Structures are given as structure tokens and as C-alpha cells.
Amino acid sequence: MIRTIIVEDDPMVADLAAGYLERIDGFCLDHIARSGEAGLELLQTCHVDLVLLDVFMPGMDGMELLRIIKSQFFHSDVIMITAAQNREDILKALRLGVADYIVKPFTFERFRESMLQFQEKRRLLLSPEVPMTQDILDRRIFIKKPEGVAGRPKGVDAQTLETVVSVLRKQVAPFSLKDIEQLTGISRISLKKYFDYLMEAGRLGSAKDYGGQGRPVTLYNWLG
Structure with a gap:
């Protein structure tokens, strides 16, 4: 806090x-x-x-x-x-x-x-797992590259982002886009933009699950 x-x-x-x-x-x-x-x-x-x-x-x-x-x-x-x-x-x-x-x-x-x-x-400055690359410094700390409001890419709305983050923080086990779609009512296509943004910011991790039949499923985990 x-x-x-x-x-x-x-x-x-x-x-x-x-x-x-x-x-x-x-x-x-x-x-x-x-x-x-x-x-x-x-x-x-x-x-x-x-x-x-x-x-x-x-x-x-x-x-x-x-x-x-x-x-x-x-x-x-x-x-x-x-x-x-x-x-x-x-x-x-x-x-x-x-x-x-x-x-x-x-x-x-x-x-x-x-x-x-x-x-x-x-969070970025205090998280040792987030590399302080020039790209992170430019887009997340000093916000030099043209993006949306408060350093977010276009299409990533502040209120929706807050809703998504609030739900993700509560997840203990790995989760899929489908899981979060059911919890938020936000379509998987829209959620993918927010997931990509959070992964790029170092707040979300992902891995492929090959356990089931058919195509592997991407499972995510909240990093904080």
C-alpha cells in the first residue's frame, strides 16, 4: 500500500x-x-x-x-x-x-x-524483476513516446484497466482469457489488449499449457 x-x-x-x-x-x-x-x-x-x-x-x-x-x-x-x-x-x-x-x-x-x-x-522502480531498459524508461517512467493518456497505449481505457487489474489481483491459480472473460464480462478480444499491456509492463506472466487435447492454452499469472 x-x-x-x-x-x-x-x-x-x-x-x-x-x-x-x-x-x-x-x-x-x-x-x-x-x-x-x-x-x-x-x-x-x-x-x-x-x-x-x-x-x-x-x-x-x-x-x-x-x-x-x-x-x-x-x-x-x-x-x-x-x-x-x-x-x-x-x-x-x-x-x-x-x-x-x-x-x-x-x-x-x-x-x-x-x-x-x-x-x-x-511499482516499476521498486520491482527488482522489472528490467530498467531504455524502452521501459521511455514509455513507463518518462513517457517520451506518443501513447494514450497517462502512458497507456491507445485503446486501453483507465477505468476498464482498473477493473481488469482488480480482478487479476484476486487470482491465486493460473488463469486464461476465458476465465477472466467470465468474471468481468469483457470480451476476450478486448481483454487481450489489456493483458498485452500488463505483460509489457511486467505485471503479468504467461506460459503455454499443453495438458489438454487440441491447441495449447495460454495461462497467465499475476506478478503484482
Whole structure:
């Protein structure tokens, strides 16, 4: 689980972000801090993987806290969620190494895209079985090659991908496309695109099963 805190002085925005985060698998909201000072205290006392950070707050603002995070808490990543749209703040945030910059007001779709992209990059970077080839770096980490939204190939929808991944995570024994078709109601032709994408990303393994009569069946296993 990606342990997350929200640093936001507006209760409505904080609650909205918290509600959105609860709808995405793989994230755990540990705390909501109502000020930069409270956020810093959490960072000093808890293990935090991800900070969802506002800019405009009384006292210590988000930019000041961001500078502290990047100089002292190297294991914590930051995604800005803010109304700040001036070039100076955006440039500062990018130069300090934020993972993403979301402008208020924001939709669930934009929020989810950001979280899933962060989750995928983190998984790739922390998984020793995934080779850090130039192709993986270009298409999954730095996303230099033209692809769909959030680094996905065209035809791979974020919501459908989330549904497929949610089902695959629960599979203990090897499974076929037909098995997942029955569980999701998604056709095998459509599922194949998602399986190919997940295999290329190192999240899905496969092997041929020659045990039955006729053509061998491809069985898959979830790698995480």
C-alpha cells in the first residue's frame, strides 16, 4: 500500500481528495494535515510515501514544505493539488521534483489518472524483476513516446484497466482469457489488449499449457 497524507487547509477540498483516494486500490490515507506545520510533523513521525500538497496555506505554505520534503524526506514523493496557476509556482514545483501538478477544481478522472500513473512508476522502480531498459524508461517512467493518456497505449481505457487489474489481483491459480472473460464480462478480444499491456509492463506472466487435447492454452499469472 502507498501510505499517503493530504496537506490541505480547506476541509472541503481535503475531504474530496480523501474520498477520491478511497476509490483507488493500492493507496492508504493515513492522515489529513490542515497546515504545512502539521504536515511537517507527520513527516517527522510517520513513514509517508506520498504527500498530496496544497500551495496556499497560512503559516508554512506548500512551496516551503515542498522544499523541506525534497531536502530531508527523500523517500516521500509529492503531488501538488492547488489553485496556484502562476508560472513561477509551477516552475518551482517542477524544479523541486513533484510527481504531478493538479489544478483545482479537479475531477475524479484527472485525480485517478495521476494516482495510477504514480502507482505504476513506483511499482516499476521498486520491482527488482522489472528490467530498467531504455524502452521501459521511455514509455513507463518518462513517457517520451506518443501513447494514450497517462502512458497507456491507445485503446486501453483507465477505468476498464482498473477493473481488469482488480480482478487479476484476486487470482491465486493460473488463469486464461476465458476465465477472466467470465468474471468481468469483457470480451476476450478486448481483454487481450489489456493483458498485452500488463505483460509489457511486467505485471503479468504467461506460459503455454499443453495438458489438454487440441491447441495449447495460454495461462497467465499475476506478478503484482
